[in-house]
Amino acid sequence: MLPVLFQPVVRTLALRRIARADRSDGDAARLLSVLEQTIRHVRSPEEAHWIGRIEALRGELRASGKPVAITDYGAGKPGMHLTEEQMRQGRIVRRTVGAVCRDSSKHPFWAFFLFRLIREFKPAVCxxxxxxxxxxxxxxxxxxxxNGTGRLITLEGAEALATIARENLARLGLDTVTVVPGRFQDTLAGVLAGQPTIDYAFIDGHHDEQATIGYFAQILPQLSRTSVMIFDDIAxxxxMKRAWRTIVGHERLRTVADLGDIGVCLSADGTVPKHQYTIPLG
Ligand SMILES: C[S@@+](CC[C@H](N)C(=O)[O-])C[C@H]1O[C@@H](n2cnc3c(N)ncnc32)[C@H](O)[C@@H]1O
Incomplete structure (x- = not known):
């Protein structure tokens, strides 16, 4: 699906909503400014250099006809209604690297949004x-x-994809990333146990209502005071719409933004007034 954000009118409306939004809380204001910078493509020369390298790699991957056999532990496509047991067992899917890249990798706009979030909030453990x-x-x-600080632990169920991801990250010289193969159901608890706190989490797999709520509940106790959580495919x-409504109602999440496909939450203690935004972007 082409993101709606390509339509200038959507961008203009989003910028207008951002300009009028309540900025009375400092962290909420920082999130709004990240969004604005993302829409306006604000980047320094060093940032543009990194993004250029990653997008060149994406171009290669998109064109690749290399076959790959994937064990998919996700929720499939809308309408598939897989049972918990079917998702637990996984399905073997045969594809090409190019097809995986075109269908699964985050669009450059959203990937840049994640980049800007990390540049702004400077999380230590992601x-x-x-x-x-x-x-x-x-x-x-x-x-x-x-940022010069922080590391990323990324979890992937399909061993074949985890191997390719490791190669890709190594090619870019990104050595502060650990790729953990295995089902989230089997790996997340161990990953969390090895970290004092979590400052940033991006949930971009297994788009199933109960699974999403479950991963949120697992991560929540370890969130640091000001942390960022991003959920993909909330609509x-x-x-997934119900999962998002459940998540945003949690009292530890003091800023929540529904951006259409993606939802972002900032945690803080309960004394911070809740800020809720709807800024549809795609
Ligand atoms: C949308 S893709 C991730 C795209 C990636 N974040 C990007 O933008 O480059 C979702 C991934 O989650 C993995 N996944 C889905 N459900 C999973 C589960 N229960 N355990 C482990 N991995 C899972 C799939 O194999 C798939 O590669």
């Missing part, structure tokens, strides 16, 4: 659920490299 070929991982890791199915 977790990603859903690596695929490592494109969003590369954006996030490049932002950490430019993908009725179940």
């Amino acid at each position: 977790v990603e659920l859903g690596t695929a070929l490592g494109i969003s991982g590369a954006y996030q890791a490049a932002a950490l490299a430019l 993908w199915t009725a179940g």
Whole structure:
């Protein structure tokens, strides 16, 4: 799907909403400014250099006809209604690297949004659920490299994809990333146990209502005071819409923004007034 954000009118409306939005809380204001910078493509020469390298790699991957056999532990496509047991067992899917890249890797706009979030909030420990070929991982890791601090742990169920992602990240010289193969159901608890706190989490795999709520509940106790959580495909199915509504209601999340496909939450203590934004971008 082509993101709606290509339509200038959507961008203009989003910028207008951002300009009028309540900025009374400092962290909420920082999130709004990240969004604005993303829409306006604000980047320094060093940032542009990293993004250029990652996008050149994306171009190669998109064109690749190399076959890859993937064990998919996700929720499939809308309408598939896989049971928990079917998702637990996984399905073997045969594709090409190019097809995986075109269908699964985050669009450059959203990948740049993640990059800007990390540049702004400077998280120390970042977790990603859903690596695929490592494109969003590369954006996030490049932002950490430019910050000069922080590391990323990214989880991927399909061993074949985890291997390709590792190669891609190594080619870019991004060595602060750990790719953890295996189902989130089996790996997330161990990853969390090895970290004192989590400052940033991007949930981009297993778009199932109960699974999404479950991963949120697992990560929540370890969130640092000001942390960032991003959920992909929050409007993908009725179940994902319900999952998002459940998540945004949690009292530890003091700023929540519904951006259409993606939802972003900032945690803080309960004394900070809740800020809720709807800024549809795609
Ligand atoms: C949308 S892709 C991730 C794209 C990546 N974040 C990017 O933008 O470059 C989602 C990935 O999550 C993985 N995944 C889905 N459900 C999973 C599960 N239950 N356990 C482990 N991996 C899972 C899939 O294999 C797939 O590669």
